[in-house]
Amino acid sequence: MDPLLPPMAMAREANGRRKKPHAVVIPYPMQGHVIPAAHLSLRLAARGFAVTFVNTESVHQRTADALGVDPRSYDVFAGARCADVRYELVSDGFPLGFDRSLNHDQFMEGLLHVIPAHMEELLRRVVVDPPSTCLVVDTFFVWPATLARKLGVPYVSFWTEPALIFALYYNMDLLTKNGHFRCQEPRRDTITYIPGVPAIEPHELMSYLQETDTTSVVHRIIFKAFEEAHGADYILCNTVEELEPSTIAALRLEKPFYAVGPIFPAGFAHSVVATSMWAESDCSGWLDAQPAGSVLYISFGSYAHITKQELREIAGGVLASGARFLWVMRPDIVSSEDPDPLPEGFAAASAGRGLVVPWCCQVEVLSHAAVGGFLTHCGWNSVLESVWAAVPMLCFPLLTDQLTNRRIVVREWRVGVPVGDRGAVFAHEVRARIEGVMSGEEGEELRQAVRKVRATLEAAAAPGGSSQRGFNEFVDELTRRCGG
Numbered sequence: 001m002d003p004l005l006p007p008m009a010m011a012r013e014a015n016g017r018r019k020k021p022h023a024v025v026i027p028y029p030m031q032g033h034v035i036p037a038a039h040l041s042l043r044l045a046a047r048g049f050a051v052t053f054v055n056t057e058s059v060h061q062r063t064a065d066a067l068g069v070d071p072r073s074y075d076v077f078a079g080a081r082c083a084d085v086r087y088e089l090v091s092d093g094f095p096l097g098f099d100r101s102l103n104h105d106q107f108m109e110g111l112l113h114v115i116p117a118h119m120e121e122l123l124r125r126v127v128v129d130p131p132s133t134c135l136v137v138d139t140f141f142v143w144p145a146t147l148a149r150k151l152g153v154p155y156v157s158f159w160t161e162p163a164l165i166f167a168l169y170y171n172m173d174l175l176t177k178n179g180h181f182r183c184q185e186p187r188r189d190t191i192t193y194i195p196g197v198p199a200i201e202p203h204e205l206m207s208y209l210q211e212t213d214t215t216s217v218v219h220r221i222i223f224k225a226f227e228e229a230h231g232a233d234y235i236l237c238n239t240v241e242e243l244e245p246s247t248i249a250a251l252r253l254e255k256p257f258y259a260v261g262p263i264f265p266a267g268f269a270h271s272v273v274a275t276s277m278w279a280e281s282d283c284s285g286w287l288d289a290q291p292a293g294s295v296l297y298i299s300f301g302s303y304a305h306i307t308k309q310e311l312r313e314i315a316g317g318v319l320a321s322g323a324r325f326l327w328v329m330r331p332d333i334v335s336s337e338d339p340d341p342l343p344e345g346f347a348a349a350s351a352g353r354g355l356v357v358p359w360c361c362q363v364e365v366l367s368h369a370a371v372g373g374f375l376t377h378c379g380w381n382s383v384l385e386s387v388w389a390a391v392p393m394l395c396f397p398l399l400t401d402q403l404t405n406r407r408i409v410v411r412e413w414r415v416g417v418p419v420g421d422r423g424a425v426f427a428h429e430v431r432a433r434i435e436g437v438m439s440g441e442e443g444e445e446l447r448q449a450v451r452k453v454r455a456t457l458e459a460a461a462a463p464g465g466s467s468q469r470g471f472n473e474f475v476d477e478l479t480r481r482c483g484g
């Protein structure tokens with residue numbers, strides 16, 4: 001009996017039964033990636049996998065700090081006691097006190113050049129029985145196919161964004177060949193040649209594919225990560241088959257591709273795992289006191305920054321609209337060096353109808369009856385959560401997939417409206433859009449549309465639905481391959 005095997009696996013081996021398959025789940029060390037990976041882990045554990053979940057020491061420390069608990073004795077999965085999830089930590093190469101938000105590019109260089117060595121060391125320790133193990137690793141990492149091959153285990157590439165985004169990155173060579181990417185003067189006409197992808201405009205591409213300087217550290221990460229994705233054995237995606245059928249069908253010609261979304265906490269608004277990297281303010285008392293559907297929820301996620309000028313325009317629009325609002329003002333939203341970036345006088349001018357907090361439990365807020373609209377940066381988790389809560393969106397994408405996600409929200413599903421672009425967002429437009437969504441006829445149409453998309457998500461997630469079937473197929477395949 002191998003003393004390093006998880007206890008459940010040992011018990012089964014001793015009983016002479018099949019070994020449990022072992023999934024090592026490694027999220028990208030960012031909030032929007034850790035949350036779905038944690039819930040995916042619980043799902044895998046519920047289906048008979050022994051799971052090892054790997055957080056970076058930094059994410060771990062921040063989660064413990066957010067909860068006010070001692071990081072030395074804390075396990076993110078402590079609240080999910082019966083789940084067979086072991087919790088491991090790995091260094092990302094930087095000291096815990098290093099400000100990864102302020103020093104973004106330096107941190108990214110670490111993810112490109114330093115973390116792979118730490119991951120290899122960790123995996124050599126936790127992959128004790130390669131035939132029963134698979135790596136379920138975030139697609140944005142630059143090492144998983146290479147390391148999986150070295151260790152003799154399959155690489156499941158976990159994609160936390162829409163299939164559309166995966167397809168565009170996966171086919172960067174086609175974009176390059178056709179002159180839409182990686183050239184000084186990219187073509188501006190519609191892109192019609194990516195397999196399975198409906199016609200898409202260049203300005204709807206992810207921000208990194210719109211940039212002409214492709215030497216940035218993020219570009220280098222994306223190029224390497226998708227080289228690795230080409231070597232993946234399986235793709236697991238937080239999307240829904242019915243919402244992206246042609247794209248998923250085309251990707252299936254390349255790889256086994258499983259659409260298993262939306263990946264949420266089991267009860268949606270209440271999670272048994274604590275994943276927040278900022279302390280959550282309790283907004284329920286304030287929300288309880290607001291009329292149904294009257295509150296605009298505003299948040300730009302965990303990663304992107306906005307400029308002070310953009311913030312000023314948005315704040316001006318929010319004030320002028322007269323709407324009630326709950327605004328998540330992440331302490332580094334402009335920069336860690338400017339923790340209070342709202343315009344002077346904003347608090348006084350909005351007293352009595354607005355609440356500004358550094359962080360909250362977003363799924364709980366979106367589920368509250370008082371919330372009637374979501375001004376969002378269109379991070380994919382936020383989009384899925386907003387649809388699930390049947391809340392229409394006002395879209396102000398900041399970077400990366402968010403620009404493409406806006407197209408899905410506004411043009412494909414018609415469950416949201418745009419409110420300007422980077423560097424071109426204006427208070428009068430923000431005001432008009434808020435009024436339209438919160439109280440106008442437009443809002444009613446959007447609410448009807450969002451209920452329809454929600455029904456699609458719900459059907460996919462229900463027993464017998466496409467995402468459940470996809471997950472079952474994935475579990476069966478991995479159990480067959482890793483079940484000993």
Ligand SMILES: O=c1ccn([C@@H]2O[C@H](COP(=O)(O)OP(=O)(O)O[C@H]3O[C@H](CO)[C@@H](O)[C@H](O)[C@H]3O)[C@@H](O)[C@H]2O)c(=O)[nH]1
Pocket residue numbers: 030031032033035160161276299300301302303304328358359360361362363378379380381382383385399400401402
């Ligand atoms: O006050 C808050 C704000 C956010 N959240 C949660 O944090 C997550 C944020 O995820 P997301 O909306 O996807 O935004 P980002 O944090 O910006 O996520 C990154 O990761 C996503 C998934 O890959 C990408 O789609 C985004 O563009 C990328 O910036 C969601 O689950 C929210 O519920 C909270 O719990 N409280």
